[in-house]
Amino acid sequence: MKQLRTPIVSVLGHVDHGKTTLLDKIRRTRVTAKEAGGITQHIGATEIPIDLIKQICKDIWNVKVTIPGLLFIDTPGHKAFTNLRRRGGALADLAILIVDVNEGFKPQTEEAVSILRTFKTPFVVAANKIDRIPGWQSSEYAPFLKSWAQQDDFTKQKLENKIYELIGDLYRFGFSADRFDRIKDFTRTVAIVPISAITGEGIPELLMILVGLAQKYLEENLRLQVEGKAKGTILEVKEEKGLGITCDVILYDGTLKVGDTIAIAGKDDVIVTHVKGILKPRPAKEMRVESKFQSVKSVTAAAGVKLVAPNLEGVLAGSEFEAVESEEDIKNFRERVKKEYEEISIQTDEEGVVLKTDTLGSLEALINELKEIEIPIKKAEVGDVDKRDVVEASANRDELNRVILAFNVKLLPGVEEEAAKYGVRIFKEDIIYTLLDKVKQWREEEKLARERQKIEALVKPAKIKLLKEFIFRRSKPAVVGVKILAGELRKDVRLIKPDGSPAGVVRSMQKEGENVSVAKEGEELAVAIDGVTIGRHLEGDEVLYVDVPERHAKILERDLMDTLSEEAKKAFKEFLEIKRKENPFWGK
Numbered sequence: 001m002k003q004l005r006t007p008i009v010s011v012l013g014h015v016d017h018g019k020t021t022l023l024d025k026i027r028r029t030r031v032t033a034k035e036a037g038g039i040t041q042h043i044g045a046t047e048i049p050i051d052l053i054k055q056i057c058k059d060i061w062n063v064k065v066t067i068p069g070l071l072f073i074d075t076p077g078h079k080a081f082t083n084l085r086r087r088g089g090a091l092a093d094l095a096i097l098i099v100d101v102n103e104g105f106k107p108q109t110e111e112a113v114s115i116l117r118t119f120k121t122p123f124v125v126a127a128n129k130i131d132r133i134p135g136w137q138s139s140e141y142a143p144f145l146k147s148w149a150q151q152d153d154f155t156k157q158k159l160e161n162k163i164y165e166l167i168g169d170l171y172r173f174g175f176s177a178d179r180f181d182r183i184k185d186f187t188r189t190v191a192i193v194p195i196s197a198i199t200g201e202g203i204p205e206l207l208m209i210l211v212g213l214a215q216k217y218l219e220e221n222l223r224l225q226v227e228g229k230a231k232g233t234i235l236e237v238k239e240e241k242g243l244g245i246t247c248d249v250i251l252y253d254g255t256l257k258v259g260d261t262i263a264i265a266g267k268d269d270v271i272v273t274h275v276k277g278i279l280k281p282r283p284a285k286e287m288r289v290e291s292k293f294q295s296v297k298s299v300t301a302a303a304g305v306k307l308v309a310p311n312l313e314g315v316l317a318g319s320e321f322e323a324v325e326s327e328e329d330i331k332n333f334r335e336r337v338k339k340e341y342e343e344i345s346i347q348t349d350e351e352g353v354v355l356k357t358d359t360l361g362s363l364e365a366l367i368n369e370l371k372e373i374e375i376p377i378k379k380a381e382v383g384d385v386d387k388r389d390v391v392e393a394s395a396n397r398d399e400l401n402r403v404i405l406a407f408n409v410k411l412l413p414g415v416e417e418e419a420a421k422y423g424v425r426i427f428k429e430d431i432i433y434t435l436l437d438k439v440k441q442w443r444e445e446e447k448l449a450r451e452r453q454k455i456e457a458l459v460k461p462a463k464i465k466l467l468k469e470f471i472f473r474r475s476k477p478a479v480v481g482v483k484i485l486a487g488e489l490r491k492d493v494r495l496i497k498p499d500g501s502p503a504g505v506v507r508s509m510q511k512e513g514e515n516v517s518v519a520k521e522g523e524e525l526a527v528a529i530d531g532v533t534i535g536r537h538l539e540g541d542e543v544l545y546v547d548v549p550e551r552h553a554k555i556l557e558r559d560l561m562d563t564l565s566e567e568a569k570k571a572f573k574e575f576l577e578i579k580r581k582e583n584p585f586w587g588k
C-alpha cells in the first residue's frame, strides 16, 4: 500500500476561546511509554506522530491507522484559510473549530464556520473549557466519556444545554451536528467533542475523531502525494542573520530536495529559483547549539521548513510554489497560476461593488460570501485600493454598488479624497465577518432610507369632510374647516368629489392660527382650497377625496398598502372605485 502523507490541521475559533492553549496542551503531552515517538517541531507547524496520538487515546482507540500523524499549523485559523492556499482550495485538510462552551458562538466563530463551508473542509468542533461548567469534576487527560460519567445530573444538564445551543448555531449555517458519541455517520454530522484545553479532558476523543475523519475523507487525496512533485505554500518571507532572505513554507505535496528548482507564484509573474538549503528547527534538547536550525538534504510532505534560495525578494506570503524540471514545467505552472487567478477574479457582473483583498484565498472566500448574500461584484482583485478602483465603483448606476470593499489591503494615497469626490464608500476591515456585516448593515439602512424617501414623495390618499359651520371664505381661495376622516392631507394636492369631478387644490392649511404642512387622521383644521366656490361648486358639508395621481396610486396599491392605516386603506379603495367607474384599468 502506498504511504499516505500527514494531513494538515488548522485550529480556528474566536479570540480567547483557547486555540493556543489547546495546541500547547497537545504539544506538551508527555507520554510514559518509551516507544512512542516524540513530537517534531516544524517551522510554523507541529507534527504529532501517530504513535503519540495512539498513546494519548489508548483507552478508547478503535481505528485502524494509515496516516503517519497530524501536522498542526500555527497560523491563526482564518488566516490559514484566507491567506494560505494550495491548488484547488485551502491549505488545511482538516480543521478544529474551537468554541468556548460557556460563551457559545461569537463573530469570529461565525466567520470560521463560513470559511469552512466555503472551502468544504471537514472539521470537528471542540467545545472547550468544560472545566468551567459550575460543578464540573475534572480529571487530567481523561477521555470525555469517562469524565462525563463522574458528573452529577445537574452539571451534566448544564453541559447538555450548552451543546444544544452549539447544535442550533451550526444548524443556522447548514450543518447538522451532535455530540460525537451520539453520531452514527461522521460524514454527515459534524462531531462536537467537549474538551478542556487546561485539563486535557476530551482531547483523546478529539484526536481520534480527527484521525478518523482524515482517513475517511482524505485517503484518496493523501495517497501517492509523498512521492510526487514538491508543492507548497509560502507562510512568511523573512530575513535571517547570515542567510539573507528566506521563506518559511509548508510543503503539502511530494518531496523537496536541496538543489531542486522551484517556481513561485509572484504578484505579477512567476519567480524561478533553486533551493540552496532546507532548514528545520533543532530538537529542543539541542537548544544550547548556537544555531536555531539544522540543515537537511530533503523533506517530505506534509512539513514546515525554512527554504534558503536566491531571488526571494519579490515573493509574497500566501503564494504557491512547485518544483519544476524543465521550461515546459515552468510554462505550465505559469499558465495554471494565471488561469486560477482569472477563474477566481473574473466571475464578475456588469454592475456591482469593487472588491480588493490581500490574497487569492481571501478573494475567493469573499467572492463566495458576497454571492451568498446576493451582492453583485463588478471587479475582484488582489492588491491595494487605487484611484482606478474609485472610478470603477463610481461608474455604477445603483448607489448601493458605489462601494469598495477592502480586505487587509491599503488605500493608496489620494484614494480617500477621490472617493469623497465621487461619492464612493469604502469599507476597510481585517476580519471578513466584520467587513460583510458592515456592508450588509449599510445596504439595509440605505434601502430603508430610500423606501422612506419613495413613500414621502408619493401623494397619499385621504378622505375629508367639509364642516359647514366653519366657512370662513367662499372663494379665491375658499377657506373652510375640515375634518380628516382617513389618511393624511398635505398641501398642493388635488381634491375630487365622490362622483369623480374636480374639487380644487389644497393651497394651505392652518391649525390654531399656525400654518401646517400635514394633517393627520382625526384632526380638524382650516384649509384654503383654490379653484372652487363654496355654494356653487361645493356644498358646505361635502366629503372629498385626495386625487392621487395614477402612477402614485399604482405604486401604493402594489407595494405600500401596508404603510396605510385601516381607515386610509378603506378610503383609498373607495377612491379607486370612483376612478375605475369610468376606466376599469385606471392605475393598473
Ligand SMILES: Nc1nc2c(ncn2[C@@H]2O[C@H](COP(=O)(O)OP(=O)(O)OP(=O)(O)O)[C@@H](O)[C@H]2O)c(=O)[nH]1
Binding pocket: 013, 014, 015, 016, 017, 018, 019, 020, 021, 022, 128, 129, 130, 131, 132, 195, 196, 197, 198, 199
Ligand atoms: N478554564 C479554562 N481556561 C481555558 C481553557 N482553554 C483556554 N483557557 C484560557 O482562556 C484564555 C485564552 O486562551 P488562549 O489559548 O490564549 O486563546 P486563543 O484562542 O489562542 O486566543 P488568541 O490567540 O488571542 O486568539 C487563557 O487564559 C487560557 O488559559 C480551558 O479549557 N479551561
